[in-house]
């Protein structure tokens with residue numbers, strides 16, 4: 001068989017482990033040929049690819065990023081994109097394509113699958129928000145990075161008696177915020193799924209100082225929002241205290257909490273450090289299992305599905321089921337965190 005692989009969307013620790021696993025299973029065990037497209041769907045659309053053999057994937061298991069490069073190009077957004085993709089798959093004699101990606105990539109995969117292409121998806125994202133799979137690889141690494149940062153920030157916050165608002169990734173869901181906040185013993189966690197009340201947050205942090213504590217750590221997912229009308233920022237670009245309006249929830253919250261509490265507050269934005277570097281052992285194992293199962297699905301002809309972790313098993317889930325809605329943080333999980341904050 002001839003299999004095309006690509007990595008698309010924001011990168012994530014563990015991508016190379018999947019590529020390596022696909023090549024090992026396909027080339028060694030099935031005598032398949034594997035080619036890798038450069039920079040995601042862009043490589044398929046531009047026919048930019050190279051052969052992936054054992055040499056090509058040597059030594060990449062523990063390496064962050066992706067040896068294939070990535071981009072956010074989506075076939076449906078380009079005129080004739082879908083037809084071009086289909087044409088190249090036929091010209092290259094591909095029996096299957098394995099796109100490794102997050103929400104946007106898997107939506108594109110579903111669309112191409114519906115258009116008749118033989119696709120087996122592999123979900124990835126540090127955000128852990130893909131439905132159908134209990135966990136995505138990259139998440140464990142990102143939570144580890146954020147937790148270590150929070151541990152470190154506690155000591156400097158305490159020395160200066162400050163409130164630190166630590167912004168972690170998570171545009172639509174708060175999984176990284178929830179897990180790193182719980183792991184590091186943060187004093188408040190705000191997530192996109194539950195718009196927060198600034199008065200409640202102020203009381204919570206204020207009570208902590210009243211009780212004699214010297215500092216506080218708030219973890220904010222980047223997509224966290226205040227309840228409508230509860231924050232001071234006006235439409236004109238300035239807050240009611242006259243500060244310029246800042247982009248980003250951590251910056252907004254640090255201004256707001258400093259004014260309300262009379263304590264120094266600082267925003268800390270962890271950003272892409274959460275996506276970089278070597279994957280944890282957990283992520284390497286999950287990524288390797290996904291790669292293995294994706295090749296098996298190709299050989300069974302189980303197209304239009306993606307690999308998913310359910311309990312301890314890897315199962316195949318229809319792409320349609322996985323891209324319908326994001327996997328958000330359930331109230332119960334948030335309640336479990338609340339009681340230890």
Ligand code: F6P
Pocket residue numbers: 010102125126127169170171222275
């Ligand atoms: O989707 C993964 C993610 O890490 C989000 O949490 C974050 O908002 C986004 O990617 C950042 O994307 P970019 O690297 O394109 O700025």
